[in-house]
Amino acid sequence: MLGVGIIKGLAETGRNFIGSYFDRDRLVTVEYPEQRVPLRENFRQFPFLVHDGQDAAIGLRCVACQICEKECPPQCIYIEKSKDKKPDHLGKPQFFPAVFNIDISVCMSCQICVEVCPFDAIKMDQDFELSTADRFGGLLLGKTQLARPNTHFQRIHPREAAEIDTRRADERQKAEAKAKADAEAKAKAAAAAAAGTAAATTTAAVDAAKPVGARPAPTTVPGPASARALPGAGAGTVPAAPSEPGGQV
């Protein structure tokens, strides 16, 4: 009969009208600035650079390998490699980005930079309230704006961060073990070699390669180069006793 369908429809909207006052399932809206929906762990917005420790200048994981720059589909990353090197968390000397820019007005949040990064250095941030009145400069983020401590990463992506932290700790342990083994081998070699003449140079090398901050397992590198690579790192250097057996010779 004519009109039945419309009356059914009216009943349905009426039910939804009343339901919106009682049923959480029906009124799904939240009043945004005051109320917020908790973000999903996987949620991604724009990339950021992870650094260990508190100082971004020292702890940046990025080694300026430029893979992300190459793979980025909209080409929104710009990297300039440093001239010199600084040790990474394993103590290996690595380049670092002198300039690292991401134009987030171009970035399409695809996460490919994160996937291709072999150093876990770039990750996706969850900060989405990025509106700015400055259309060009405000959306071009530099190295200092992009750097976030690992604790931030642990907070926004706890599952992934835990996984990465364990892996990095393992790597570090392995590297330490290897360094120890190497050092022992070297000590033997040094002992076998004629003592005395080499002592001065070895001491100089150890002084220059003192461990940075909490980083263990230093490796021997040519002294002067290493000293230049870390101009700002001198303050954080722990004046530890030379740990290398070679020094005691």
Add this chain to the structure above:
Amino acid sequence: MLTLDADGKQGGGGGVDRRFEVLPAGVESNGEGGSLLEISMGPQHPSTHGVFRMDVVLDGETVVRLKPVFGYLHRNHEKIAENASYLAAMPYTDRLDYFCSLTNNWAYALAVEKLAGLQVPERAEFLRVITAELTRLQNHVCLAGFLMQDMGASGTPLMYGFREREKILDLFESLTGARMMCNYMRFGGCRTDAPPGWLEEARGVVDRFPRFLDEFENLLSGNEIMMARTQGVGVLTRELAVSASVTGPVLRACGVDYDLRKVDGYGIYPRFHFRVPLGDHGDTYDRYMIRILEMRESLAILRQALDQIPEGPVIDPKAKLRGFRPKPGEAYGRIEAPKGELGFYLISDGTANPYRYRVRPPSLINLTVLEDLCLGHNVADTVTILGSIDIVLGEVDR
């Protein structure tokens, strides 16, 4: 009928009504003493679903001619993909049909997997089916809502559709990290495994969905105004549909049994039991109802997939993310996207980027029959017919 002389001007013959001559230059006569009205609907029009234009010539309110004009949203997708690595094209496929990024991902991944001969692990296949069917659900609820919006239903059905879509988008967000631009599939599997609790959450959404469908049908499927507006409107004949290579629900509404999930049986679809609803009239109402019925079948697939999903890896260990260079050859991967057959045709010359990359967009090809559907109907019907074809301009213009 209207007679035109060699210059394209009116009249010429002695028997022409004098009244024709009063028409100002550029105004066409309707042959009965009145003039035709040419209206440019769009690109700024509330019901063209994006930046789309219909050049409509009206006699009164009846459509005499209709010319679809598109390309306003052209972003050079194919050329960009040809100049980028295989992986870098993946996030761009999200932006083709921005309602259904996951099915776009799948179609592209399927083409590349064919090209490179990659195997997809079991769990990844299940995740693909689950996400694709969820995509279909949210596409169809939005379509039904937009269709009613085009009919002037004050947005109520649209809001109900969006309410349900929101729950599905939450699922996408927690699985892939983004609500619409998911960029989830990779060659040889999926990017990440489902986070803990995700499958249960998905099951909850699937279980609550039929209640929404029932409500929606209560509200609309039996509504006299809705039926009067859609039945017998925009009839697409089986012959025209097949010869214009229309696919998807629009084709099935004409009664042609062609569903790539059955025909190709890509992925692991042959393992699931589901039916393909067919319409007999090919009008707007059939196109709407086929989608409603398809949603119920999608729910059946989802239930089976969520029950049977095995443990295991989600990506082929042989698949390389970087430096991916398939051997020379060509491949065409196609799937049943919510809007029809979505295909990616790739030619590899052995380098890191495809030599040729071509998309077969269902929206564009379904849109080609628009004029045939609209002729003789009202202006009001053109918007509902356009709505029932279900286009997304991101895919039409690419």
Add this chain to the structure above:
Amino acid sequence: MAANVDQIFVHLMQMMVDRVPDAVAPWVRAAVGVGAVLGLFGLLFGLTTVCERKGIARMQNRLGPNRVGPFGFLQFAADGIKSLTKEDVVPRSADRVVHYLAPLALLTPVVLTFLVLPFGRNMVLMHVDTGLLFFFAAGASTELAVFMAGWSSRNKYSLLGAMRAIAQMISYELPFILSTVGVVMIAGTLSTVGIVESQAARPGEWLARWNLFTPWGLAAFLLFLIAAFAEANRSPFDLPEGESEIVAGYFIEYSGFKFALFFMAEYLGMFASSGMAVTLFLGGWTAPVAALDWIPSWLWFFGKLLALIALFIWVRGTTPRLRMDQLMDFAWKFMLPLALLILPVVAVWHYLGGGWRGWLFCTPVLAAAYVLLGRALVGRRRIQRRVYRYAGEGVAS
């Protein structure tokens, strides 16, 4: 006490008029009355827009406006200020004079219709014997304004909208007026006050004699209401402005406060039609049962009015829009025959003197006519729910 509250506005007016010289008294009475009605309905317009937005939002499972003022109820003030300060754009090719006059020409007759609505006992601005006639005469002249707006804008969409509006309003004018003739036949007067009084409970009766409580009254009320939806261009008859088709119809080229005036005229028209529906069928300011007579009469009137407006909003939140030819079919092939049929039915009802015999005769006639006309309207197009088949299977539901 109850009588005092009931007549409080009448007394206030009397006090005011008593303080001025006799020569200006009629002017003061008119100015105060018109001012009060304009202010009241202006405020009601503002609140209704907010309530409509909030109500429809709730139907759509949203919250609706909730930022300006308590619970968002001052939203209309913000909207008003916005539309006042907006640039008033007039297309270069438009007919400027007609374009300027159209919103005024639309609003004036709509406001005039409020003159004859009895808002309460002894509360009517203009007590004339031909009140109903005045109402329809004033209301019908809005069509001119709509066409003025559509034509002067020189826009193809506005022209289509104006065409639709004229066709629709003229078609629905017929059932709109015809459905009220039965009431006039029973009441024996064209005066709105007389019609309301004829529906009050007689001394000793517990139930009022609302026209709604009769079979023909119910049918005529529904017809009147549907026609009122169409006259007010409200969903599902909002074709003249059909947003998804012709963008905004006849007022597409209006911006700023002129646009707000169109909006206001639409709402005031809705109030006027609802008020007339209350007057004709829902007993005006009378209580439905004699026991509730202690509630002030104006509360009854506005309560019924608001209930009808809620219905308008509810329908708007539910239904899609009709198409032009269907709209015409509905007016000429369904509503008009039914409205015409009501006239003899009312005559028979009057002859039988109402009562159970009246019910026994009228109800089946009207119900049969409704079913048959409805079936004819729908059946010719074979509009029905369909059964769908599945590939490789027989017919399933």
